[in-house]
Amino acid sequence: MDMLRWMTAGESHGPALIATIEGFPSGVEITTDDLRAGLVRRRLGYGRGARQKFEADEATILAGVRHGVTTGAPIAIRIGNSEWPKWETVMSADPVDPRDLLIDAGTGDEREIARNRPLTRPRPGHADLPGMLSYDLAEARPVLERASARETAARVALGVLAQALLTQVGAIRLVSHVVAVGSQRATSRVLPTPLDEQALCEASMRTLDAADNERFEAAVDEAKRAGDTIGGVVEVIAYDVPVGLGSHVTARERLDARIAGALMSIQSVKGVEIGDGFAQAALPGSAAHDEIMRGKDGHLVRTSNHAGGIEGGTSNGAPVVARAAFKPISTVPHALRSVDLATGEEAVGLHQRSDTCQVVPGALICEAEVALVLADALFEHAGGRSVTEMRRNLAAYLRRVGERA
Numbered sequence: 001m002d003m004l005r006w007m008t009a010g011e012s013h014g015p016a017l018i019a020t021i022e023g024f025p026s027g028v029e030i031t032t033d034d035l036r037a038g039l040v041r042r043r044l045g046y047g048r049g050a051r052q053k054f055e056a057d058e059a060t061i062l063a064g065v066r067h068g069v070t071t072g073a074p075i076a077i078r079i080g081n082s083e084w085p086k087w088e089t090v091m092s093a094d095p096v097d098p099r100d101l102l103i104d105a106g107t108g109d110e111r112e113i114a115r116n117r118p119l120t121r122p123r124p125g126h127a128d129l130p131g132m133l134s135y136d137l138a139e140a141r142p143v144l145e146r147a148s149a150r151e152t153a154a155r156v157a158l159g160v161l162a163q164a165l166l167t168q169v170g171a172i173r174l175v176s177h178v179v180a181v182g183s184q185r186a187t188s189r190v191l192p193t194p195l196d197e198q199a200l201c202e203a204s205m206r207t208l209d210a211a212d213n214e215r216f217e218a219a220v221d222e223a224k225r226a227g228d229t230i231g232g233v234v235e236v237i238a239y240d241v242p243v244g245l246g247s248h249v250t251a252r253e254r255l256d257a258r259i260a261g262a263l264m265s266i267q268s269v270k271g272v273e274i275g276d277g278f279a280q281a282a283l284p285g286s287a288a289h290d291e292i293m294r295g296k297d298g299h300l301v302r303t304s305n306h307a308g309g310i311e312g313g314t315s316n317g318a319p320v321v322a323r324a325a326f327k328p329i330s331t332v333p334h335a336l337r338s339v340d341l342a343t344g345e346e347a348v349g350l351h352q353r354s355d356t357c358q359v360v361p362g363a364l365i366c367e368a369e370v371a372l373v374l375a376d377a378l379f380e381h382a383g384g385r386s387v388t389e390m391r392r393n394l395a396a397y398l399r400r401v402g403e404r405a
Helices: 032-042 098-102 128-134 141-147 149-170 194-202 210-225 255-264 277-282 359-382 387-404
Strands: 005-009 016-022 026-029 057-063 069-071 075-081 173-181 232-239 269-274 292-294 300-302 320-326 337-339 346-348
Touching (some): 005 149, 026 149, 032 149, 075 149, 173 210, 255 359, 269 277, 320 359
Antiparallel strands (some): 026 069, 057 075, 232 320, 269 320
């Protein structure tokens, strides 16, 4: 467990986000442009808010990569915030004159003018209230700055590294798409492959089916007209995952548990399914499981993939399929009831800029998280200090598996 160790640091309106990962082997080809391309994908999608137009992600590799190749040392990535000059006072790491926080900042609507003021009206659905109480904070600013989904830019950058490792060591590739927005469910049964990535990026709702895309857009439009937000469901598919990643031996090593935990750690995710998930519970046992047969080439194959590529906490050689349900964004334009903790009086929750729907970027964030889990699991089986060593170890393992199955 945790052969690769990663973490993020930084706040939504701080000077930068920082992502680090250690245990990463040498020899993985990666460039700043690769990171930037991944971050651009995260900014796509219908229903995004105004922040996407002016908050640019400025990616810089600080350590662990030389001339486009990882060195084996810990990797550090900085994602600068182009809007930092607007926030230097309220987000300063050093003490500021309290009088400076009483000066109205910015222009336009109340959210801009009141940027420096204390945020004492917690928003329902956010981490504001429990964070203020558990960390004994007078206002919500320190909570919402860290709990913000802006932090996921750092996770996506780490996911780019993980996907490079998976591809270059084991030819494992991932793809993600949207399968539901609000009550609208995808009708197409065609599963995308990594070869469809460009088409998915060009689709406003990250789906290959034009009719589904149109219905999803309409659902977002309806929510926006109503002054509301809307959630949805995304699906991640990992192809060519070898049998044996994860383990049945201990609970914490189970691959499905690790994927579920990673996906549940994403802001706004409230549910996870592996394979058929909850639908599998409605099937009789005779129809719920994936029968094993001998293929034409003599190797074992499955007749279906209800399990989503994982049995007993271990990958079984079929594509790994995971879905995550995103609740509607908690920052609702039609402000919800709250209490001002400074006065004790009833109030409405503070309102920050937000998207109407986050499921398109959510798909890419989920893809990054699954990639990190699979990279860690692959490292357990084929670990080494270099890509060359990992390839050699994986090849030896797969030869033995091929002899038996």
